Amino acid sequence: MLSRIPLAPAKKIVLLMMSALLISCGGGGSDTSPVGGGDEGGASCSVADQKRYFLDYMRENYFWYEDIPSSVDLDNYSSVYTLLDAIRSDNDRFSYILTEQEYQDRFVNAEYIGFGFSTRIVGSQVLINYVFDASPAAQAGMRRADEIIAIDGVAVASLIASGNYNQALGSADVGVTVEFSWRRPDGSEFTEVLSKVEVETNTVLATERFQLGDREVGYYVLNSFIGRTGEDLNEAYNAFAGVDDLVIDVRYNGGGLIRYANQAATQAAGNNVIGHTFVSLRFNDKNSENNYSSLFELIEGVQQLDLNRVFVLTTASSCSSSELIINGLKPFIDVVVIGQATCGKPVGQSPDPFCDKRSFVINFETVNADGEGRYFDGIPADCTASDILVGDWGASGDPLLDEAKYYIANNSCRASGSATTQNVRQPNERAHPLLEQWASEH
Helix, strand or coil, X not given: CCCCCCCCCHHHCCCECCCCCCCCCCCCCCCCCCCCCCCCCCCCCCHHXXXXXXXXXXXXXXXXXXXXXXXCCHHHCCCHHHHHHHHCCCCCCCCEEEEHHHHHHHHHCCEEEECCEEEEEECCEEEEXXXXXXXXXXXXXXXXXXXXXXXXXXXXXXXXXXXXXXXXXXXXXXXXXXXXXXXXXXXXXXXXXXXXXXEEXXXXXXXXXXXXXXXXXXXXXXXXXXXXXXXXXXXXXXXXXXXXXXXXXXXXXXXXXXXXXXXXXXHHHHHHXXXXXXXXXXXXXXXXXXXXXXXXXXXXXXXXXXXXXXXXXXXXXXXXXXXXXXXXXXXXXXXXXXXXCCCCCCEEECXXXXXXXXEXXXXXXXXXXXXXXXXXXXXXXXXXXXXXXXXXXXXXXXXXXXXXXXXHHHCCCCHHHECCCCCCCCCCCCCCHHHHHHHCEC
């Protein structure tokens, strides 16, 4: 039997949403490698040993460890995945487990195999949320708000009705080819054959600088917080030197590394926040010695705007590190949230490698410099607006961006955009927004 695995001292912890990029350690892919990876453990990676290890880890490190049943019959569960689903707290809709390869692909290499677009299904329609730069979809001319109308000559509406839509997209293998027909909002139609590749996921999807009355406004779409986000942010902020207002669009951003949320917030507010607490992490009472605060900080020479107000565009898919930008800045500058209530994830994970997997179970909560957190119902919008696809990023008529422009010009929400008490995400919806985001990418 493996011993329980405590967390390492706080300054050595590699945290999802933390100040350093996640690193790979231990836990290779062999069935005979030790559970726990590195120099921990010593048992084999049999399913039984993985379940024992994982339960011990949860009892020691899980934020809601007191909610785990006192008696758990491991024989009732076929894998660590089913075990996690069974013992997680009712408060928890965010813990998950990835294979080591999934972790490396998504967090480290920022890649996946596909065509390079994200979609949403609305009734019998498939609409494109966004397209990654240099992907097959981008090279073919697909854009945000385009509608995919046929796949290999079969109408998408028929594929959805028959339950064959996902199958029609082909297996997740490089070289798989599919013919797509799509329609732009202006009615023009296109057909191209696309081949799946290893898509590199740029994390800033669009940037724009525009004049609004006598004010210069910077706008960018920040889609994730992963390995290349730091470089993408620097490029975006370099284009915004001297702006009077900034709009940060995180409407689809399911979260990621704290380091890059900190960078995005600090580059926006600059000297108004540098040296102050961005976020404090609070662990369970077994691991309170790991409690830790991360300060707003930037590497010397990085562009900072020194703004005393920012606008953040959100939906229920804006989660985790996206919410930290809002909550972290609020004690120091004005943050105007526009759109819908965020997902409500004021908690985070320290990824634990074992065998060929990494568990991402909740083991700390996050609070800002004023001790404010626990927004499990989401951070409400100050001005409400719906995410309706009208064209590419920055298009006139985008309800969220238009509401931000109205506020900049009038210093208030539109009457129809004022927040209401209904603007709250319902608690305990199980799907993790980050996993939902990945599932939408093809």
